[in-house]
Amino acid sequence: MQTSLFDTEQAGERITLEDATLDFYPEFYASAAANQLSDHLQNATPWRQEQIRIAGLPRLQPRLSAWYGDTEAEYTYSGLHLKPLEWSEELRHIKQAIEQHTGHQFNSVLLNYYRDQEDSMGWHSDDEPELGPQPVIASLSLGGAREFALKHKFRKELRYKIALCNGSLLIMSGDTQSHWQHAIAKEKSPCQARINLTFRQIIAKQS
Ligand SMILES: O=C(O)CCC(=O)C(=O)O
Numbered sequence: 001m002q003t004s005l006f007d008t009e010q011a012g013e014r015i016t017l018e019d020a021t022l023d024f025y026p027e028f029y030a031s032a033a034a035n036q037l038s039d040h041l042q043n044a045t046p047w048r049q050e051q052i053r054i055a056g057l058p059r060l061q062p063r064l065s066a067w068y069g070d071t072e073a074e075y076t077y078s079g080l081h082l083k084p085l086e087w088s089e090e091l092r093h094i095k096q097a098i099e100q101h102t103g104h105q106f107n108s109v110l111l112n113y114y115r116d117q118e119d120s121m122g123w124h125s126d127d128e129p130e131l132g133p134q135p136v137i138a139s140l141s142l143g144g145a146r147e148f149a150l151k152h153k154f155r156k157e158l159r160y161k162i163a164l165c166n167g168s169l170l171i172m173s174g175d176t177q178s179h180w181q182h183a184i185a186k187e188k189s190p191c192q193a194r195i196n197l198t199f200r201q202i203i204a205k206q207s
């Protein structure tokens, strides 16, 4: 079989947490491929710093983002209504590789660009109604590693942290979104820029 820079590595581990299903593939893309994808996405993406509302007040998100997907994959969160950009060839390739690997289909992806240690994402669950009751979310990380923190919504003692390194893939499924929240905190010391891609399946609204 022909091997290429973008061949994916299937070795991974199931992370056992109560009320969550997490599968982690630390080297889904080898570092050379991950670096290439990261450079490409950093330059080719029409990054935006979105304004959202928190407790009714307007705030700029502490990171840049972009939303891609099939035309029907519209997404609403934190008062933002996102219409998808058209898939680029590279994003389509990544999507296909993840679909083949997981056996799940995705019709959209949220890209987040953490420029430095000051960029972050607050506690949340990806539990919007358009994702359905037990969404499968595939999270690919490129560039500098950042810590991904999880906390149980109802049992304060249950917490978990995992470093999402360059080229790694984390699949969240089952009850993860209904029972846990996750976040990327600011870091105290400088860290490399990071791009995260969360592939999702939006269920189109019935009209
Ligand atoms: O950057 C990450 O690893 C987390 C992204 C995330 O939680 C999201 O896009 O909903």
Ligand SMILES: [Fe+2]
Binding pocket: 124, 125, 126, 182
């Ligand atoms: Fe999330």
